[in-house]
Amino acid sequence: MNLDLSLFEITVRLFLSLIMGGMIGMEREYRNQPAGLRTHILVCIGSTVIALIQVQIAASALSYALIYPELSTVIRSDQARLIAQVVSGIGFLGAGTIIVSDRSIRGLTTAASIWAVAGLGLSIGMGYYMIAISSFIGILFALLVVKRLVNIKTLKKIEIRYVHKEATKEFILNYFVENNIRVEDVIFNVDIVDDYLIYTNVYMIDLPKGLTYPQVIEDLSLSKNITKIRMLDL
Structure with missing residues (x-):
């Protein structure tokens, strides 16, 4: 056999x-x-x-x-x-x-x-x-x-690096308010590079229906004071 x-x-x-x-x-x-x-x-x-x-x-x-x-x-x-x-x-x-x-x-x-x-x-x-x-x-x-x-709504983090703290921070917060973006958490950091203060904020945000993260990044990048924006995984 x-x-x-x-x-x-x-x-x-x-x-x-x-x-x-x-x-x-x-x-x-x-x-x-x-x-x-x-x-x-x-x-x-x-x-x-x-x-x-x-x-x-x-x-x-x-x-x-x-x-x-x-x-x-x-x-x-x-x-x-x-x-x-x-x-x-x-x-x-x-x-x-x-x-x-x-x-x-x-x-x-x-x-x-x-x-x-x-x-x-x-x-x-x-x-x-x-x-x-x-x-x-x-x-x-x-x-x-x-x-x-299955479309699960998830929180995302956006890292924003910028200069001129007061003006830029006001621009970012106004944008969040105008677009009904809820901020769940913020991590703040500041570095000194060649005697310049470089600020880095990490926002954990929840977007309203109809608004996408690439759109948010594109809108925020219009500010000349913002030097870097990127998405972060939780």
Whole structure:
């Protein structure tokens, strides 16, 4: 009895991982994320290869046990051993996509998608096609649809660097009042550069409906006293 996977079955599983991993990677590539098309394809195919090896090891162990029954108590094959290494090891690759800069963190969704794609590749490699297809649909749904269906209003931080404290501060506060922007918190800082006072305010603000953060940044940048404006993640 031949328990080995056929070349056709191996090819089908690798092809599925190529297509599914590639489609998820295309979405990340489109959004200009650190890990894109090729990374997701390689992660998915790599996980599939590991799973295929694990399946082959289990098949070989069972074949030897059937041929040599007296060794059945000696031959062991743990189906989860290699898979567990993939699940724990993929975290290092995902961590590499997370960019931590001054008061901001980017790449968490991409790191999660890499981790999910690794699981997808494992399910394909093990031959669990229903799990693989369902997972693939779920991952794409989370990346493409959820944000459009569920619009969660979030607070944002805007960092404003400026000179001429009194006049500029009055300009900023007047703009917030005129546009019904609620200020939840303010962090104030001042630096001395070449005998000039450079002020930096970080405002945590809540925008009214119809007003966007890029619009706020564009409007505030009209002041000649403001030297830098940028969004910060909470």
